[in-house]
Amino acid sequence: MAKAKKLSKAPISDTASTNSAGSSSSAPTTTPSWLTDSLPLPALIVLDLDYTLWPFYSDIHISPPIRSLSPFVLSDRNGEHFSLFPDAPAILRLLSSPQCNIRLAVASKSPVGDLCREVLKSLRLPETEIRGQPKKVIDVFTTGGGGGLEIYESSKLRHFEVIAKRTGVRYEDMLFFDDERPNFEVESVGVTMKLVGRQGLCWEELEKGIQLWRERKGIVPATAGGSGSYAGGRW
Template identity: 65%
Template structure:
């Protein structure tokens, strides 16, 4: 899937040109409707969790931009990097659910850099400003990170072995159509175009429920 490689340039006023903006929402209906949720939600990284190619766009070293809201990184060339607007709030919500875990499955060849990005970026406070739960983005992924070249089939086989969660209990968000191959394992994959949003999250959950025969 072709992606734009143009990123916002730095200005003397800091990351004001960054199109990434903060986002919040009230509790979505699917959260309290009494119907089942996936036991594991798995996310791709490039153009799913964040709007850039980790191996192309970032020139190390990277640093956290002081006082930037939402949390934003800058690199050696003065480019800015952040998660998609809804993503931090989605991660915060999912990480608070008692029976749903989070994992990453990415074919990025720069796994160490991706981990550094996830360590530096912070999640927003929880409900009522609570600091309970993960603060670093990386800590939200309690089911682990599979970030290396290869097939998504391999990623999911490793995740299933580590967690013991059946493929049928997994929901995967990815922007690359060839990765629909994971559905041959029994995983539900939601193919997205413009990053992880509340709308795509809900559609993915509805898709997963339909695959489970849940009305």
């Protein structure tokens, strides 16, 4: 796997890091249309980590040990700062909320699974509190029906095989976000994959991914006074 992308060296202030890690400034100004149009949503959304959920390679850019500078920013041994992509925390918060009720999972080829888990445990989601503390990012993947974490060097097909067995969700009901084209291999089993750009997981990519998943399912919006339809029937 080519790893030509570079981590930004720009320092992150605590104020800026809060904004970049999903404060209200990263939330959409209006409720996303895909949430209010009454059309079906994926049962499970699966996320890659490196350059999809966060803007760095976990096995190259981080030099352990890591420590928290704030609930939303980490620092490593070399003083480098790390956080999720700007929109990612608010997206995770919304997708895992009762309003969406979408299960979430991780499928990553990173060879440093333990470090990735530590990062996910150390970072928090804004405006989500458990016993007075912001919710850990890892919790949206591992608690309350989360699809779990598959973080190890292997084919993404293997990752999805394990996730499907664990969750019982059909491949065609899954939506996958990843930054590398070779991982389109998962579409051979029925998973819909959305390739993300330089901004990683952001609101625009999320909307495009859901639209793509619906198109693959043959979902047709309801007409005035009628009901919508899709390949599997009506709702």
